[in-house]
Amino acid sequence: MRSNPSDYEMVAPGKLHTIVSLLAQEPGLWLPIAGGTDVMVQYAAGKLPARKLVSIWNLPELRRIEVTESEIRIGAGCTYTDLRRHEVIGREFPLLGSAARWTGGVANQNRGTIGGNIVNASPAADSLPALLVYDAELILVSVRGERRLPYASFHTGYKKTLLAADELLQAVCLPRRFTGYFCHARKVGARNAQAISKVCIAALGRIADRVVDDVRIAMGSVAPVPLRLMETEHTVKGKAIDSELLLLARKAVAAEIRPIDDIRSTARYRAAVAGNLVLEFLNRLSSEQMGAEHEQVADALARWNRLPIDEAIQTILPCCGSEAWAQGMVARRPFADEVALVAASNETWRSLTESGWMEAFQLHPRIGESRTSSPKPMSQTAQSVEWSAQEQQDVADAEAAMKIALAEANREYERRFNRIFIVCATGKSAPEILKILRRRLKNDADTELYEAAEQQRQITEIRLRKWLRG
Amino acid sequence: MNSNSIVGRAVPRKEGRDKVTGKSQYVDDLVLPNMLFGATVRSQIPRGRIRNITFGSGIDWDEFVIVSAKDIPGKNCIALIGDDQPCLANEVVNHPEEPVLLLAHPDRHLLPKAVEAVSIEYDPLPAVFTIEDSERGSDIVWGEDNIFKTYLIEKGDVDGVWDKADHIVEGEYTTGAQEQLYIENNGMIAAFDAAEGITVWGSLQCPYYIHKALMTLCALPAEKVRVVQMETGGAFGGKEEYPSMIAAHTALLAIKSGNPVKIIYDRMEDMAATTKRHPSRTRHRTAISKDGKILGGEIDFTIDGGAYLTLSPVVLSRGAIHAGGPYYWPSVRIHATAVATNAPPHGAFRGFGAPQSLFAMERHMDRIARAVGLSPVEIRRRNFLQPGQSTTTEQVVREPIDLGKLLDRALEVSDYHAKKQGFAKGNQVGATRKGMGIAAFLHGAGFTGSGERYLSSVVGVEGCADGTVRVLVSSTEFGQGTKTVLSQIAAEALGLPYENVGMAQPDTLEVPNSGPTVASRTVMVVGKLVQSAALGIRQTLISSNLLSDTYTAGEFRVACENYVAAHGEFRSWSRYEAPSDIFWDDQKYRGEAYAAFAWAVYIAEVTVDLTTYSVSVDDFVALQEVGKVLHPLLARGQIIGGVAQAIGFSLYEKVVWQNGRMQNSQMTNYIIPTSSDLPPIRVHFEELGNVYGAYGAKGIGELPMDGPAPAIVNAVQDALGVYFNSIPLLPEDIMDGLSSSSQDNDVVSAGRVQ
């Protein structure tokens, strides 16, 4: 122990307003000490410059957690154990819960506080990345009153914060809007417990319509401050998670972080592992989404299985414009899973008469157009219009010349076969479709009918899968 | 041994109750009247001449006791093998943290500031920090050539094997320094009285090493130096020689002040200033036949001894003798060297040179396997020593050890083949890779060669006035079970209940010199002497007609009480006699190096996480032949504890050096495994007996340190297909190894091809 206790003074007024008055009287002179897990280590090493300490340990005003409808307000004096034990934190803010679990050992969790972690401002601190992704706000208090600021702006440099010399951190507030997010946290240290992090990640993600709808990624020990990876988030948002995106994400991470060599690890290692951690998150987000998707599909099917007949018919009709088909499907309920549904759809479709097929054909707009030729506007639901638009997305981007060629070929087809040209356009470009069209123009009537029917079968299958996934 | 035997049973630890109730007295728990506290002013540079010392302002220096080299009554050295290490630097410092001055004060809190207020000016001298720097010889920092010691072990005709080899396999392997990290820091209390002399109480392994050092330092005769061992919170070799230094410091302060003086290091000082395991470099060049048999080879084994001689020659010796592993070498040349650098002297740490050279041997075996196209299992099986064959020092294996069977059992228990097959498939996908690794090895117990003869240990057993029996040894308890096992042995020999026998606190005033508590010799060598000394007590009582040949515990008690009443002190002594069939040639460094070897096969299962590059040990099987297990719980505890330290040695514990100084001298930054990092370690024993050891026991304390590191690194290679030849193997190193090409450039195949 390298300090002399008789050199130090400590007071414990026990009331917040007394403490802030003290801080105001002699700004910078009094050092607040909560659980002591940082201050006492410096002290024992003979490296604590402050000689006057004011104890804020176990202050009721600081050591409480309030839950309102919109947010949770965590007193700065709450220990990691307090955080670990709180039900709402465990349920709605699991990233903070994990951080609390892997900060030090149990004894240090019983004394270390969230406020201390924030104000000590080490870029390696375990709970700070979680606070960043949860859009935390801080409440600071002084004789001048309270002020509230976004945590994202709190760290201004290595161990430098916006905390004024006479201010005390009173609470950290987290908005309650993160249920429904996939969450992922991981700490990489030199051992499984009681380790200062070499790199750590806290991340939230949400996928809608198979693309990343929202993503929030923060990391520790990769910069002088805990870092929210905005660039990487931007790279990933709105895209589907595939191998190409993962490569882009890794590049974005590498460009965004500024790791260093220090006594615990190297910049090279931190950079590589940071990239790995982000990819691990994105991969898990993606397959978690698959798992969630699986549940979603099962739910949608179960609900449709239970619908009254008329409603069930109306619900499934946009997938394939044929009433006969829809009636056939409803009659074959209940379906156990997606596979059974699709198999039944194929069978039902193949068993229809020509008039049943024609009904379905007429639902579609001419390829390259959006309005249908159908005299039955009621089948043209907003849903099927949207789906048509999606399917023809590639075609819509075709050049003007291509458009003209397609329109001409379409008209030729109609002249020949007395109906519009049906093709499963998903994933096909305009030139490809033109090629197919020209080939099929040479078909005889019977062959062409079966080709068109097969295309409709494919379209129906795609629309069924989309429908199940909402 | 019948079911009433005490030896072979898990009897209660003698001092266990005190340990679980917090009653045990460690040195910092002891307070003496008028005691002062001491602190050490240390060098901040690696090498230089002391130009000037100034005592800064702001300190009332009159209140302090100040000791320098000039205050040393006798010789300014810590007497050990050589006398090159000063107790206090006088003109020159040769390593960072070298002690220069000592301070004492009644208030321990005033010392840190006072230490900082002493400024020492130096004229720096060139310093060396690595084995290579030292070997280069451009700066001589010790003796004439930086070389503390060399050994040459030669067997057969090495130069003739290269032509006959189908494969020539080369490799270089390195191990880093390792800090013992006993949880109780070094500490000592000294008191001086002109009539009685010096008494020290401390955390220590070897009371008589300190006794000898203080005699030289204080110019006092043997009867005026007294050393008492307190309960010691872990040692592992780190308190073998170092305590002589801290004892010397407290003694000097006690002599100068006239007060008792206590020095307790804090963790930062203990880590930075005291001994560590010797870093090593081993080079192998081996001639192999086409069917994978070792024809011969050269082994170059070099250790970094730090700035002074201390125990480096002995560490070197053990490392050199173990360098060939448990294999048959028809011919070999082992060239071993200990070199000087300007780091705090390196010292004893469990294994004592063997973990270093055996790491190299066992990594090299896997390399040989690959070169020849055999499995790690098969290459070992084909080269194991058989009874009747001789070791690298030409010691003939006389016991019926079947290493092939030991290997088979380890493979079975660890489910090695099935797991390896499964991993080969599983490793095709996913973010982790798994692997299995083997290490086969041996460990010689007791002092090397003529060491035990030289020690000439003496053991006493006392019949006390109250009819109980006391073992008198200088062998110390520091967790490994000395008190318990030696009491078991004496009780067994006398046919008395375990409760009636105890061990005296090691106090040089009370106990004879049974040698240092090192080299895995306590149960085997000292235990055997306890056995015979105990029988001496029995014999005396029988010869005095106080006891018949068979007796009850009660009868013994009465006989003993009566004897003491009639004759006073009742003690029986036993002195070590070298077995007549053990020969060692110190000149040629050849012969029976150890009275007994324990044999082992260890198998590690690891997972490498490709996201973080970290290695976790998922399962560990430790199988060893140990002669006889005298206490199942203690023996198992020793193996598990040793394996845990060796896992630390391989994967976690890195000393970060800068200019000879340890930079990460805090527990936050020097990483040992926690309970969350280690798997359950599975321990199995085989027992072949040992005629030279008490009740057939062989020494086992250090054995478990030798195997885990190569087993784990072999497993990592199995998982990743990349060669790693250096420990500690950190995630950063694994990442580097994966990203650079994993070509093995060291395998050179000789011309002869099928």
Added chain:
Amino acid sequence: MTVSGASCAKAEISFTVNGKAKTLCAYPMERLLDVLRQQLQLTGTKEGCGEGECGSCAVLMDGMLVNSCLVPVFQAEGSSLVTIEGLASGETLHLVQEAFLECGGAQCGICTPGMILAACHLLNGKPETTMDEIREGLSGNLCRCTGYSQIVEAVAEAVRRRMTV
């Protein structure tokens, strides 16, 4: 509690230790560890590192395991402390102490007081602790001798015995 007017003077501090009320004078920033060991002669609590890493100094403060090397004695005012000396009842050892003896949980003994208190804290919080939870609960207590296996087994044995009581 007395707040001293003059700077750097001692404070009067009261707490209970092992059921006994104590009042003493100490500098506020004296470590609870040192006050226990030196003023109260309760030397069962040990210093291994002084930085809250090894757990050898662990005591129970108001039922919570804390590293006493990191607690300024001033903050222990009014608290209820339990040290290793307070576990046994006279000659009768605590369940965890018995289990440590039977299972070889103590070798050199220096980590043992902190380790035993950590085990007690764990069992107080969750009587039906699993092996993994035991390892996690003890992960703040370093042991260099045992490799942890026999310690974990001792705690598991204590859990078993408790269930059958």
